[in-house]
Amino acid sequence: MKILTSFLKKTLFWLYPIAHLGLATIDWFLIGWSIRLNKKADSLGTLVLPVLLVSLSFDNFVLGAGWAIGEGNILERLSMFRFLFHYLIVPFFIVVGVEIAHEAGARWANKFTRVLSWIVAVGLAIADVSINYVGLELEPTHYLGMLRYTAANLSGPPLVTIAVNVFMLVIAIGVWIRMKWSILFVGTLIAFIGNAITAGGTLPGSAAETIMALSLLLTEQFIQVRDEKATEPETDPFQDFVWEEEKKPYQLIQEDDKYKVQPISVEEADFYLYQAGNHKDGDFIQAYVPKTPQKNSEGKLKVIAYLHGFALGLPRFYQIHLAELAAKEGCYVLFPDFQVSTYSDELDATPEGFDETSPLTSLFELLKKAIAKAKDEKLDLGDIFKSVKKSSSNSKTKVIARKLIEPSTLKYVRVSISLTLIILAIRLTVSLVNKKLGDNFVKLVTTVAVSLAYSPQQWGDQAFDLTAIACKKLSEEYSDLQADFDFYVFGHSLGGLLALSWPYFYERNLKETQNHPYLDFIKRFQAKQIVTADPSPSTEMGVPGFIVPFLKIFNIPFLESPVKIADTGEYLEGTPVGILHGESDRIVRPKAWVKTTLFSDSTSYDQIKGNTKAIYFSVSKPEKKLVAFHNQALTDTTYFSEELFKNFGGVKTGPNAYNFDYVWQGLSLVTQDQKPAHKLLKLFDNGDTFDIVTELSTGKPILERILGVLGVIGLFAALYWLFTHGLIFA
The missing domain is CATH 1.20.1070 (Rhopdopsin 7-helix transmembrane proteins)
Structure with missing residues (x-):
């Protein structure tokens, strides 16, 4: 006592x-x-x-x-x-x-x-x-x-x-x-x-x-x-979907290894860009339509759902690849932003300087939602954002789809408290060492802060829903899409996990739409093959590790209903799967997929059922200044500071060898050449630029388990010695 x-x-x-x-x-x-x-x-x-x-x-x-x-x-x-x-x-x-x-x-x-x-x-x-x-x-x-x-x-x-x-x-x-x-x-x-x-x-x-x-x-x-508050009539998104930006002609320009996408005349266009929804409502989507669609040997068009990484819902991060798939390979590409975010909806969104009020803006939006939810006559998300749209030149689109079920008041409050603590922690640690890094880290987190009030299960449903609705709308203008097409899913990081979980979400949505008039069209979105770049095995691993403890303290919705390959991997049986990883990935380390844990003899990769799967690892080449980091799929990270992406996945000012000869080539082998995603190793043609392997040394699990147990015993022994000698709790 x-x-x-x-x-x-x-x-x-x-x-x-x-x-x-x-x-x-x-x-x-x-x-x-x-x-x-x-x-x-x-x-x-x-x-x-x-x-x-x-x-x-x-x-x-x-x-x-x-x-x-x-x-x-x-x-x-x-x-x-x-x-x-x-x-x-x-x-x-x-x-x-x-x-x-x-x-x-x-x-x-x-x-x-x-x-x-x-x-x-x-x-x-x-x-x-x-x-x-x-x-x-x-x-x-x-x-x-x-x-x-x-x-x-x-x-x-x-x-x-x-x-x-x-x-x-x-x-x-x-x-x-x-x-x-x-x-x-x-x-x-x-x-x-x-x-x-x-x-x-x-x-x-x-x-x-x-x-x-x-x-x-x-x-x-x-x-x-x-x-x-202003009410809007309920709509059927399949019937009432409207493109806010329609058939904008663009051209992909290449000079040596430099790429850029720019508006052009209709006659000179390589592809057309369509856009609907908005980031703030979590229903933003862009469609890249080839001027000259290409068909496979069976006469089928190719449609690709392209799923982004955590907080990377702005097309700018992947735009060169998106344009490449449409302009050069003749694929229809659909890019949904399934997270609620504060990105600009402008077609050519440019980087913005850090705004000191942006963290507070995200916090205020969370509290506004909590207030609206607290009433019996609740306001929906579209209503709440009306007040934001009145003062924002970027928000000019309307809601086109909604599978995001509005969280409870308590969930919004929990997220707002955890966000406050995260901002304070960054300010008291990272910002003291490097203010610009701290500013951009805060900006990255607060960009998608509101989305943390939703579960990743809802993100997957939203990605599926937006893809199906947008494609159905395109089929009204491009009649070839009304026939059968080959459908592929590609995803990076968190989006890579959702891509690997696409068959799971396909089954979920199929059950929910049994009586839907467009059921036959929805059935076309069963993935023929899936290719991913640096995916995470669980949604928790798909976010910056620094913020996870703060999210766990308040058990926010993002962690309540996670997506895990351990749960969704069984749905992949029979679907060819190719995982394109990098050996130097420090966000989702290779061992997260291929290494056993202290309490299990199976790996995350083992959770993918069936034999039609393969995981590949690109190898770093320091002498050529090539690092096989987490952001191999990205083509431009300049929206945020270089300091930020040096610490979170790697800096990209344009596509590099890992884009050309690994990620792009891997997806092209599957969609263009119809090669199985699990049989690509001998088909990669990258010369001696860097190596691609299917196995990495992961250490000795038995020895690590022994060392782990001895470490725990040693810790308790040290605490007991300090206590008995009156050095702690005295």
């Missing part, structure tokens, strides 16, 4: 200061949100929220940093400002409360009452400062690791604070009754109780005030979303 008590004291000694500094940081996120809300609001009352949050953040900072500043004039003066801000700002909660009541439709909150609230707030602030602040004397106080200055000459309860809390509780009850919105009541009740607790020091009250501020922001956001 003594040891436990000592341990708890030491923990609490650091807990209070760190907790206050954490609250100060959270307050700054809320400040950014409140400023955004204020820009949309039509009342002066919302101006109070940012000021209030600045005061709250300053209060928490002074309380948390007191031990570091030390006793003296500096901390005392800061504390005087802390008390002053408190007395000046707290009365203005009345203004916020009246404005919320007005927005909720309360008749009593008319123009006269709203003006009166400002007069009352100013009067109470002046009275509070005159009575409590003028002549205030402070004295230093130590409490659980904290050093703060407290009032030495004040007695009696804080009447203004109590009155304001009671007033806000009454307002919250009215909002609850009128709008069926209980969040404000919960937040104000927590603040009332938290401020009444004195035994726990300053932390309960400070935390309660932050929660109340959050409830106010959520309420204001809820009201704004409610006002922006």
Whole structure:
């Protein structure tokens, strides 16, 4: 018991200061949100929220940093400002409360009452400062690791604070009754109780005030979303699909090993580009249509579903290959972005500089969704994004397909909290060493942050759905697609896993569409062959490893229903499969596929049923500056910084030998030459540029297991020795 008590004291000694500094940081996120809300609001009352949050953040900072500043004039003066801000700002909660009541439709909150609230707030602030602040004397106080200055000459309860809390509780009850919105009541009740607790020091009250501020922001956001709500009639995507960009002529230009895709006249075009949907709704798709389609020996057209890697849903990353398949090989190529993302929908999206507000934008979108979902009369995703589209020149398309089932409020909140922690962790680690790398890492993660509220199972369904619908629409213009065609699936990284799982999603969708009028057309999307580049065996391995622990803490939807080759591999039996991997891949290491684990004698590759499979490994050639890294399939990574992709898969400013002689050639052998994907090794023609093998040394599993067990035993032995010698938990 003594040891436990000592341990708890030491923990609490650091807990209070760190907790206050954490609250100060959270307050700054809320400040950014409140400023955004204020820009949309039509009342002066919302101006109070940012000021209030600045005061709250300053209060928490002074309380948390007191031990570091030390006793003296500096901390005392800061504390005087802390008390002053408190007395000046707290009365203005009345203004916020009246404005919320007005927005909720309360008749009593008319123009006269709203003006009166400002007069009352100013009067109470002046009275509070005159009575409590003028002549205030402070004295230093130590409490659980904290050093703060407290009032030495004040007695009696804080009447203004109590009155304001009671007033806000009454307002919250009215909002609850009128709008069926209980969040404000919960937040104000927590603040009332938290401020009444004195035994726990300053932390309960400070935390309660932050929660109340959050409830106010959520309420204001809820009201704004409610006002922006607009309903759309339900549509049948097969019937109502519309290309937003249609038959745009493009040309693939090659000069030596340099490629570029550019708009051109219809006469000179190599292929046509079609586009529908938008990234923000998770239903974006581009179709690359060859000017001169090529057929196989049986007279069938070739259609390819091209699935992107995690957070790489912008066609720019793969565009040269997409254009190559259409222009040079005569294939119809469909590129769906099955993740919700913030990429531009423009046909020629260009790299953007880092926007300091972009992480907050992603966080705000998550919270907006949580608010909309919390109501009985829920808003769908299209409704919620309407408010974004009004102010975004990039969002000009409409929803064309939807298999993404809207997550619950709790799921959105869990994702928003984990995203906040991820951003903080990056800022406190990566950004301190390399700010540009940190900025771009944050940008990459927040680009697809909202999509983490959905499960990868939904991503696979969405990819299948978008591909089928877009192809059906193309068949109305290109009649040859109404006949049977050969269908192939290609995918990279996370998209590679979804490609390997395509037969699984095909079966799922076939069961769901048994009575669909286009069932016969849907049946054509059974993959003839599947080729992948650097795929991951599970969706968890398809994301940057740095963020996974934060996602696991809150068990976000991305991890709740993962896609694993261990579950979907059985559906691949009989389908020729070719996995094009790189020996120097540090994102999805080769051993993730071909190495046994401590608890299993089978590999991920073994989970693919049947004998029509093969895994190939390209070998690095340092003397030729060729590295067989994770991004072999990409053709352009310049949308993000070079520093980012040096750490996440490899930098590409254009296609290289691994594109020409490995990924492109491997897929071409399958689609053009009709070669089995599992029998390509002797067919690759890359000279002596680099080697391609089917086996890699993976170490000695038995020895590694023994070493692993000995390591665990050694760790426990070390902890026991430290404990018995009083060096830990003493």
